[in-house]
Amino acid sequence: MPIVDLDGIPTRYETIGQGPALLMFSPGGFDSSLENWTSFGRYKDLGFLGALSQRYTCIVFDRRESGQSGGRLERLSWSRYVTQALALLDHLGVDRAHTMGGCVGCSTAAALAVAHPVRVRSMVLFSPAGGYTYRAAQHLRFHRHLGFVHEHGLQAVVDLARESGAGFSKDPRVGPWAAALRNDEAFAASYAATDLGRYTAILSGTSRLLFDRDTVPGLEPEDLAVLDVPALVVPGEDDSHTRSAARHLQECLPDADYWDVPVAEQTPAACQDRVLAFLDAHSTDPC
Incomplete structure (x- = not known):
């Protein structure tokens, strides 16, 4: 897999599939490597990469300080994670991309949309991490x-x-x-x-x-409230991915599509179909 220098930090990434760009922010907390989309927790069974790459160019990468990417000893922040993501899009020559976050990756996906809304076509916020x-x-x-x-x-x-x-x-x-x-x-x-x-x-x-709040970390409600980027919010339901975190995003985002389905009913086929339907609906730019 290629490794590129982004803002002075070596970053390992991979592009899979063909079609509109989909930048994917890995689950896994401080161990957010690209392999987590196929090996971590429930994601290893959900099959997102295999399904989504049939119609989209999936861009997966090791977040800085994760996997085989490098790091820098400095105060870590969501804005620094956004800097890495934006630099990767620039390196690949992608002007606008769909985004998808899993777990804590939802915070970076949303933070990217807040900071650079013109670069984000839509965002899938799957099982967002957050809560007290x-x-x-x-x-x-x-x-x-x-x-x-x-x-x-x-x-x-x-x-x-x-x-x-x-x-x-x-x-x-x-x-x-x-x-x-x-x-x-x-x-x-x-x-x-x-x-x-x-x-x-x-x-x-x-x-x-x-980790500055008891909702979804790193995102000011007022910034979310004026964000025009469409979002699909899929709730989790455990101590790290609380329903309150997902409901908070639904409440704040003006164009939020909340999939009100318990985790037990979030089967691989159902999740793949729901995410693909959302992405497809937002893949054609209005005339």
């Missing part, structure tokens, strides 16, 4: 990582990340830069040498501002 329980779990994960850092030091984080192979979502001790620590020797050396006070500020700022 989700925010609390994310903050706890950062607290546990910071406790490990203060007890053992940053070199111990590097060593553990390389020994365990686990990501931040599974093992908080390895932190949100675990993938980059494995992929890049120079980054790992610089990371281990970082001043502890500086690192604490970067980490605390990431936790507080990335």
